[in-house]
Amino acid sequence: MPKIGIYVCHCGLNIAGVVDVKRVVEYAKGLPDVAVARNYTYMCSEPGQRMIQDDIKVHNLERVVIATCSPRMHEETFRRAVAEAGLNPYLLEIVNLREHVSWAHSDEPERATEKAIDLVRMGVARAMLLEPLEKTRVSVERNVLVVGGGIAGMQASLDLADAGLRVYLVEKAQSIGGRMAQLDKTFPTLDCSACILTPKMVDVAKHPNITLLTNSEVTAVKGFVGNYEVSILKKPRYVDEKACVGCELCTKVCPVKVPDEFNEGLSQTRAISIYSPYAVPKVATISPKHCLRLRFNKDVCGKCVEACEAKAIKFDQQPETIQIKVGGVVLAVGSEVFDASRMAELGYGRYKNVVSNIEFERIVNASGPTGGKILCPSNKQVPKNVVFVQCVGSRDKRFHEYCCRVGCMATLKQAILTREHLGKDVNVYVCFNDMRAFGKGYDEFYRRARDLDINFVAGLPSDIRCDAKGGLHFDVYDKGTNKLLELRPDLIVLANGLVPNSDLGKIGELFHVSRSADGFLLEAHPKLRPLESAVGGIFLAGACQGPKDIPDAVAQASGAAAKVVDLLAGGEIELEPLKAVVDKDMCSGCRICESICPFIAIEMKTEKADGEEKLRAEVVEAMCQGCGLCVAACPTSAIKMRHYTDEQVLAQVQAACAGGEAKGGGC
């Protein structure tokens, strides 16, 4: 029988404050084949680990049982420690005395200690049956897929490309740039957004290691970390990308008016157009929904063909499917803006002079629908009173519970820009609940706004009304003065929150990434692993993981890129051996396991047995996630889970029922 070492951790007072650790150690000493049993304040610390390593060498230990916190915390650490001392890391058993005992039963120390004793006995029973295992190595593709060409996607792409990896940047829209391209100035520096963004856009387009696929979407994903096979659909532009020179003569002659998406529908463009003044690539695209020729499939119009000197219009262009192999993926698909027409009481969508923050951003931008002049949409007059209303759709249990994180700063910026554009001739009010200016330079920015005589009303309005003459008005109670104020603004800007992208459902299905309760993509750990999803090789960057501003998006993107480089730099990665394994002699070829595996990790292979060709299941180890469904489903018990065999689990059950210090304790 193998020699066992048992270590009971105090975890400071986390465990020892409830469990009588000395009693547990005494009990452990009495178990068969236990060469040494110790307790210590912090097993995961350097001296704690050294203690185990020394004992392995001195007592020739063949199994180690550590009764401590959840294996999710330090199992990796302890495995490394044990391996360093020459013992196979999979001959280690962790018993959870913290999450499963001291934290769950903190008000019953006596019974908690009894449970700790039971769990240690069970851990020893399993440890006896553990077998040594080895990690496997698999080679990886040194290519990366970045989904989403906003600031986060572009930053990640540039970092990855600079590191020498080949990057495929897929963007759904006709141009990269995302939300940031729509902004006028950025807080808190009031940098011109396009000025700091367009150089990056050009870098992306020019970088030899980046393949830019705009007007494209991911349609299928297969494979596993280091070896993903991705299908990308390149939607037709009906314009030859190589021939188009971006002169926009086609747009001038097209008769079909279409709401301009880049300007949030505040102006119109044509069925053939270039996405924005800063579009990269600067190539026209025809909208098949609006173009007369494409919609009715008739040989009509064709004015763009006549006008195009480069002969770049190609109505017969087909969608293209591109297959790529990548080692890692960065998801950077961004977020959307709350549709305030869902809050009917605020009049958005009903009254023209109630606009959203993103619409205001276009109004105030020189390349926007009014050439950068702040004008009321209803009558194109300069407003004398502008009011900003905060927290629209955010911090609201009826819509989105979370704080949108950028609403306050965006409004401060827009309020300051209003003052800068219109000078002393405008009164600017901000109706707020809390003013959140938390970042570097942010509270100073808030002060700057106050210095510019922007009035902050501490209270939110219940509703917004419009009188018969079209005059907007509303009442708001101000906590500061304790007065009920009536405001009659010419223009109202709603601080709509950032909400999860409507594509996240599709993205989740394609990449097997989950979403958190707020609807954004779920990170592996909210504190310590905010850049990774729970799926190996898939990383998260930007607002798709949670609403954030530009500095945070850039930081997260660079971080995600670094993690991808970590993963792929070595050219190969290690895989955990905790996978399912098929005993071919027991397999009947019934295919139940193949149909039940959620990771498509089981393949049927034809093999010769007894002179016949028989179908046998085989586990694709690299894709197996060790979930155990196949093990449970197999009718002939032909599949076993390494490190979690039936014998190991049943031994624990037996030990559980064997009773503790009191003899004859049943279950």
Added chain:
Amino acid sequence: MKVAVFWGCRILTSQYAYEMSVRETFPRFKVELADLSEANCCGDPVKSMNDFAANYLAARVVALANNTGLSDLLVPCNRCHFVISEAKSFMAKNEKTSKKIVEILKEEGLDYNPSIKIWHTIDFLHDFVGLKHVKKAVQKPLKGLKLATHVGCQIVRYSELGRVDDAENPRKLDELVRAVGAESVDYAEKLDCCGANLMLSHVDSALSLAGTKLSIVHGYGVDGLVVSCPDCGLMFDYKQKDAGATVGAKLGFPVVYYTQLLGLALGVEQEKLGLHLNQSPVDKLLSKVSA
């Protein structure tokens, strides 16, 4: 189709026009009304005194409806509709307390039945009878009438309870007005309260709220205001003179119940619809409707 009907207190004791117009119009859609016998107050004023007793009173109304053997209960008063809806929700969520109420009801030989569906006149006509059938039954379309609707508070709020129409953008009463051929205008103060509840404690403030809304709507140049609750009818029609006096406005503005309007469009005689009982000068409105 037979439905039980609970009139509450105010309709039965003073707002007769509402009762008369419902009794005249509903049968024309093949709806037979079965009055509850020995009905009690729904509990609205008691909510402020003792919530348990108020829920008991509302549950008793539902139990009386159960006695008729019918599955639907029509409640034409907004406030009764709210009280009964809240009581139903309370009974469903609070096992211990609802048991006590069920016991008290049993002492009178009554059984609470949670599956009885509660209707208001608006959703009954709009959803159950259906706009199509309302339109079809119209014999004298009220063309040329420009009206404003006041649907009230307690049948559109609060949404989580499941109300008769959308809280921020109620459309059903407007669509019913259009179904009888008249025009219904939208206006900013549409969702403002008539103030009726304050008549129990702050009469001047109640009249001030009603007077303010009336003078604003009057200012829009519409031919009249359409209501569907006896409390709103009390404030805007019955007490119009006092309301006007409180805010210093001379009003003289027609206010009618929707069912009175519906009756006119169906060709029912004006007296049968209680139009002689309205205290507001509805003759102005009636003269616009072709003879």
Added chain:
Amino acid sequence: MGLTDLTSMAKPNLESREKILRKLGGRELVNCFQCIKCTSGCTALKLLELKPHEIIKLVNTGFVDELASSDIIWTCVTCLKCLQRCPQRASPYHVIMALRNLAVEREAKVPEGYLKAVSRILEIGLAEGVQDVVTRKMEILNRESLKLPKITYPKESFQAAFMKAMEER
């Protein structure tokens, strides 16, 4: 309790606060983050100075007793706008109703209109008595002359049942 209101020297009464929370059957009122939407839209604010956000804050801090014996809790019009629009699903309306119930329990001031209504329900089962109405042509009419069916009032057994219900706390 380490808190004192220096204007009135009152201290929070956490028991009374607990009582209100129990009456409400939920803890949403503690989620109120004073966004002021309720007060901005309160029907009774302009005329009667009712501030729903203040009522919620006072209750949450524990200053329940002064509210239960106040006039302000009887100014609510029950228009339900506050709870319809509250982003935290707190309900100043329900809190005010709970405070009114508490006032009645403690026999504090209750407007006569409510007392009259309850005594009439005890008497005849309805909160209102039958009235004559006057037409615009100055004719006096009633249910009988309008050929409306007679009202059937609840029997005596109702009175006992209602009184029993009113005793429940």
